[in-house]
Amino acid sequence: MSNEAQPTLTDLRAMLADQGAPEEALRLVDAARDVPDAVDRLTAAGFVQPVAESVMEFLDGFSPLLEPGCGPLDAELNASEFLGAIGGSVDPQDFPDVVAAMISDAEATGRPEALALARTFAVLAPPEVRPIAAQAADRLVARGLRDPEWAGTAGKPTVGACFGYADPRGAQEGLALTFSYGRKSHVLVLLIDHDLGGLKDCFVSDQPKEIRAGYVHAAAELGFPFREYTPEQARGIVADALEREPCPVEPDQVEDVTTTLALLEQRLELLPEAAPTALDTSVHRLKVTLRGSKPPIWRRVEVLSSTPLVRLHQVIQDLFAWEDYHLWVFDTPQGKYGMPDLELGHGDAATVTLADVARDHKDRIGYLYDFGDAWDHDILVEAVVQAEPGVAYPRCLTGRRAAPPEDSGGIWGYAHLCDVLADPEHPEHAERLEWLELDSAAAFDPAAFDTDEVNDYLARQAKVPVKP
CATH class of the missing domain: 3.10.290.30 (MM3350-like)
Structure with a gap:
């Protein structure tokens, strides 16, 4: 990034004037040698809060987004991982406020990385925070920073094919959602567990053809039907899963869901909704x-x-x-x-x-x-x-x-079981209690x-x- 892209004293003075800063603050800017000197003077006078080292540290994580060759998906994955890490450490109700505060802190640095953060957060942050991020990004550009090449396309991929398969009893469902930026396609691979809750795993691959072939093979091996979904159908499945708590089990699933959840929620917004019916x-x-x-x-x-x-x-x-x-x-x-x-x-x-x-x-x-x-x-x-x-x-x-216990022999076998449990003298009484893992027949109430x-x-x- 060239020096010409950095904000000048004139830019800083104009920003402060627009925000209604007092004359004393403007005089401090007029007396400064350069922008860092002006920030030091304003900080010492109490007009600007000092930027914490932690802000500079988390901004360093956005440096790769400024490198040549970084594409919109690279930027989104970086931001999604960052938001996932933050979301896992704060109360969900406080999450939007925490993200908004980070945007404000980042903007105060005036760094190019702050612009990268703001542009990605304008796409992936909680919906109520996105306008705050977009406005911060626009202000940074107005002060002379240059947008990354991916800024205009991030969050706007083309929706592609949606496909998957599910075990017929409806417990688990594999679903793949494909998107593309120009000729570069990517696929979000989801595992939904209806028994445990909702989203069990989610990761991104840049090989949609290989994922599709793997799904076709796995469905055939398991004897499950492979299905093509319309984007509307896929949206309904994913939206239903996201209404429930994620349920990753293995450590790699926990990491996958944490790092890609923000991206998945954004991609869900791109899938069209089915027209509501009665x-x-x-x-x-x-x-x-x-x-x-x-x-x-x-x-x-x-x-x-x-x-x-x-x-x-x-x-x-x-x-x-x-x-x-x-x-x-x-x-x-x-x-x-x-x-x-x-x-x-x-x-x-x-x-x-x-x-x-x-x-x-x-x-x-x-x-x-x-x-x-x-x-x-x-x-x-x-x-x-x-x-x-x-x-x-x-x-x-x-x-x-009460419902009959599993494997109790059908409706007639269950009737016999009830007779046995009701008669302490029955020769099968102790055996049946052990089979049901009960200490006494009183623990089994067929009327409950x-x-x-x-x-x-x-x-x-x-x-x-x-x-x-």
Whole structure:
């Protein structure tokens, strides 16, 4: 950077005058030899706060953004990593204020690195802070600093293909989002864990073709369908994941999510939103009953009408405290849907929504879990209503009786289990207690049901479709 790009005394005086500085401060600038001398005089007189060494240190991290050959993605990754590190050390509520203060401190230095910081923060910082960063950058340019070559294009890549695959039970989903700056493409590779919460891993690659080939191969090896998504579909999946807490597990996943989350949130804004429909805020009220249970074992639950059957499967698992160990299938008027299986004639439950197979009041579908024990459920549509503002779905409204333990032999085996536990003299009594890992039969109550406990499970996948 040449000396001509540095702010002059005239620039400094004009800035202070614009900000309403007192005459005494302006006289100190007039008496100074150069800008550093003026800053020293203003600092000594109390008109300017001294710049902390920590500010100079974090600005050094933006020096690579000034080097020849640095592109917009390089600059974004640098800033995303920096914001991730800061976000991990402060209260989320304080994060925007902390970032805004950093922008102000950086601007006060007048360094070219401060301009690089401001331009990247104008793209990746929390939305409420971005205008502050953009204004700071414009002021630095007005004082004579020159924008990096990437400044005009950062945050404006072209949206490309979106693709991925998911395990048919709906627990984990791999998704890739491609973007390009001119001829240079990059891809954000995501792993979403619906069981643990939301985003489990996210990293950036400059080899979208190789990532795609890897996804196709992995899906084929696992027997999962490889899917092409529209940008609107991809946005819905990512937005849904980001509404929940990130759930990285391995150290490299924690690092990946920390360093790329700001970039992912910005890229999400570039994906177009699907046009809203009435179905997006429509809710099915369902009564799910375990067939053959006497007394009846049932749950009443409200689920978004647009819920794919693969997600409804997970809802039912939570409603009945199943462990999702076994195969399952929905039996609908349109056919059977579960894990795709040509031999069994099962369609892909991820491609069909609840509203597709049970649209109206009094419609019914079946759900079979564990083809051996044959836990057969009857699902009745009791009503179709509009979502309430501020309410998260799915939500359990009520229910009756405890769910049978996994692998207890189907509805008849469960009835036998209850008889055994109720009779301390039964020859199988001790064996069954040990199998259930219970100290006494009193710890097992077949009549128990706790709505709050069920909703705690459902909260992992719940979202609010209508903001209050």
